[in-house]
Amino acid sequence: DQQVKQNSPSLSVQEGRISILNCDYTNSMFDYFLWYKKYPAEGPTFLISISSIKDKNEDGRFTVFLNKSAKHLSLHIVPSQPGDSAVYFCAASRFAGNKLTFGGGTRVLVKP
Amino acid sequence: DAGVIQSPRHEVTEMGQEVTLRCKPISGHNSLFWYRQTMMRGLELLIYFNNNVPIDDSGMPEDRFSAKMPNASFSTLKIQPSEPRDSAVYFCASSSGPSGTDTQYFGPGTRLTVL
Numbered sequence: 001d002q003q004v005k006q007n008s009p010s011l012s013v014q015e016g017r018i019s020i021l022n023c024d025y026t027n028s029m030f031d032y033f034l035w036y037k038k039y040p041a042e043g044p045t046f047l048i049s050i051s052s053i054k055d056k057n058e059d060g061r062f063t064v065f066l067n068k069s070a071k072h073l074s075l076h077i078v079p080s081q082p083g084d085s086a087v088y089f090c091a092a093s094r095f096a097g098n099k100l101t102f103g104g105g106t107r108v109l110v111k112p
Numbered sequence: 113d114a115g116v117i118q119s120p121r122h123e124v125t126e127m128g129q130e131v132t133l134r135c136k137p138i139s140g141h142n143s144l145f146w147y148r149q150t151m152m153r154g155l156e157l158l159i160y161f162n163n164n165v166p167i168d169d170s171g172m173p174e175d176r177f178s179a180k181m182p183n184a185s186f187s188t189l190k191i192q193p194s195e196p197r198d199s200a201v202y203f204c205a206s207s208s209g210p211s212g213t214d215t216q217y218f219g220p221g222t223r224l225t226v227l
Contacts, residue, residue: 032213043116043203043218044155051213089155098143098210099168102155 003027004092006103014111019077021106023090026071030092034100035064035075038087047088048075051095080110114138116219118204124225130192133222136185137206145216146179146189147203155203161187162210194226 005024013019021035031052036044050057050064050073057064063076077084090103117136125131137144145160159169164181172179176195181187191198201221207214 036218041220043205043220045218046215049213049215093213095211095213098145098162098207098214098216099157099160100145100216101157104154 002104003030004090004101004103006090006106008106009104010107010109012109012111013080015082016079019075019080019084019108019110021075021077021088021090021108023073023075023103024071025073025092027092027101028071029094030101031095032093033064033066033073034091034093035062036089036091036102038089038105044089077108080108082110082112084108085110116204116206116217118202118219118222120222121220122223122225124227125194126227127195128193129226130190131194131198131224131226133189133202133204133224135187135189135204135219137187137204138217139185141206141208141217142184143207143210143214143216144181144187145205145207146187147205147218148200149203149221150200158189167210191224194224196226199224199226 034049035047037047038044048062066073087105087107089105091100119134146158149155158171159179161181179189203221205216205218207216
């Protein structure tokens with residue numbers, strides 16, 4: 001039972017353009033959502049998060065949007081840079097506990 | 113400023129052998145997590161500790177797996193006996209608090225291959 005799903009396993013985008021990564025969840029108890037970025041042979045690193053009381057959170061080139069009614073969130077990267085090429089994981093948790101549930105990941109390739 | 117340290121980085125062993133993975137969390141962090149990443153199941157939480165006490169081990173696949181945290185600066189994940197299906201990358205992560213909003217910092221992982 002996958003509670004967090006990333007339906008696009010890969011994404012290819014031209015440098016300078018926007019990358020949009022999508023994530024869906026099924027558990028309505030989730031109230032905190034995160035994106036992690038992972039390079040090969042390294043552990044995931046935290047990128048950006050959003051709580052369920054917001055619908056948007058922005059940090060530089062990265063913006064996360066949350067649509068609670070649709071149980072959907074997305075990550076926008078603009079402009080995309082070659083160094084953004086990595087695997088991106090969506091994750092969800094509850095304020096009351098720190099158990100993260102991860103999606104399957106989306107591999108992003110930014111072409112120069 | 114050292115991050116989460118894991119050892120070994122790579123482990124190759126034969127079926128039936130005991131495997132011990134080690135983790136040193138970030139100093140001052142009181143929550144520690146063990147994750148496993150496989151192609152089939154993605155990144156899944158195995159167990160997590162808060163203040164050295166196991167809080168949730170529902171992700172531990174079976175009795176062959178055990179985890180300990182004898183003190184705030186060290187944890188082990190043991191597999192005995194190991195099986196080929198245990199081949200995966202095992203990550204340790206730590207965070208400064210018990211809330212879901214406390215950022216988890218991951219180590220580089222241990223790639224385990226069981227032949």
